[in-house]
Amino acid sequence: MARAEFFNLRQDYTEQAAGYLDRRFGDASGRLYNEVHRCTVRALLCEFVNPVARGLEVAPGPGRLTDVVRGCVAAPLCVVDLADGMVAELKRTVRVCWPDVAVVQGDAFALPFGDGWFDVVATFRFIHLFAVQRQRALLCELARVLRPGGHLLVEFNNRRYGGALPRLRERGLAVELRETYTTIGALSGTLPEGRLLVVRGVGFPLSLGALYRRCPRLAVAINLRLGRWRASRGFAQQLLALWVKT
Numbered sequence: 001m002a003r004a005e006f007f008n009l010r011q012d013y014t015e016q017a018a019g020y021l022d023r024r025f026g027d028a029s030g031r032l033y034n035e036v037h038r039c040t041v042r043a044l045l046c047e048f049v050n051p052v053a054r055g056l057e058v059a060p061g062p063g064r065l066t067d068v069v070r071g072c073v074a075a076p077l078c079v080v081d082l083a084d085g086m087v088a089e090l091k092r093t094v095r096v097c098w099p100d101v102a103v104v105q106g107d108a109f110a111l112p113f114g115d116g117w118f119d120v121v122a123t124f125r126f127i128h129l130f131a132v133q134r135q136r137a138l139l140c141e142l143a144r145v146l147r148p149g150g151h152l153l154v155e156f157n158n159r160r161y162g163g164a165l166p167r168l169r170e171r172g173l174a175v176e177l178r179e180t181y182t183t184i185g186a187l188s189g190t191l192p193e194g195r196l197l198v199v200r201g202v203g204f205p206l207s208l209g210a211l212y213r214r215c216p217r218l219a220v221a222i223n224l225r226l227g228r229w230r231a232s233r234g235f236a237q238q239l240l241a242l243w244v245k246t
């Protein structure tokens, strides 16, 4: 059974909303991951997406990457999240910092937008909440609201994160791994009209938290380099894939 079926995501993320970013990304490893993630997303969007693009971020949570996406597309960026708590947190930030971001509460499986409305759709640390079969339905829905020629940027958990498999088993995550971690090939087949452009690694088993505390720029540089390396697909836990809808 997939993780999402164990609990109610809307309620769970509402309960987690206050202090979510500090809890998840507050220690040195979390800060390193977050910084590498932000740099990688910014680089991909700047390289491939037209700055006048109409953008949508799905499941932004409290908006960890919303400012990055916002900086790479035309205003207003639209964001959609399901959980009341996350939407409330995000609205508070948006009011103060990013008044040109439009926050909508809604379900990523039934987006409240017409076909082909956006030039770019992005989602991070989200699809791994669902079993692979549901991930396919989710990606089809994200692709539906994308215009032909538009870009889809999706982070997913890498099933080939094989080096860590025995450790994950020990920690009782084998079921989640089997059902929610996926491969580039499996996901590419989901979008028959899409062409996969580029894949980058983000989260690595190397724990560079200690280095990050002493020398953050070096730790980030090493991770960014690893992410661009083709072989990183074999061991990065998270991969970012960019499609173009044809």
Ligand SMILES: C[S@@+](CC[C@H](N)C(=O)[O-])C[C@H]1O[C@@H](n2cnc3c(N)ncnc32)[C@H](O)[C@@H]1O
Pocket: 009, 010, 013, 014, 058, 059, 060, 061, 062, 063, 064, 065, 080, 081, 082, 083, 086, 106, 107, 108, 109, 123, 124, 125, 126
């Ligand atoms: C792990 S958090 C990721 C937050 C953010 N993208 C990040 O990378 O930090 C998952 C987010 O998905 C949202 N979510 C869960 N189910 C959803 C659904 N069906 N539609 C839209 N958002 C959903 C949750 O409310 C939560 O904000």
